[in-house]
């Protein structure tokens with residue numbers, strides 16, 4: 788609940804190095820992740836999100852930002868939806884796709900960054 792009612796990573800990074808997006812056509816939820824990346828060691832130095840979606844999508848967005856911040860791109864690519872769900876205290880089965888949505892957005896951002904490297 789805390790990650791839904793008081794998300795620490797909500798917002799936009801105006802000079803983001805890369806932006807990742809994901810959407811779920813079935814529920815209509817949309818997520819944008821903004822990342823700042825240290826070019827020397829490829830570490831995520833800052834990360835924020837904007838989510839148009841349900842409470843679980845917002846909480847999952849905040850949690851993936853918390854998990855990913857400070858990690859290298861390689862480490863962040865390994866973050867799975869189970870990691871997000873477990874750290875939130877386990878999402879109900881109907882809401883697992885909310886955690887999948889946020890991992891897709893992070894992978895989108897990282898893959899875009901790797902393509903531009």
Ligand code: FES
Pocket residue numbers: 811814815816840841842843844882884885888
């Ligand atoms: S209901 Fe679809 S992402 Fe939450």
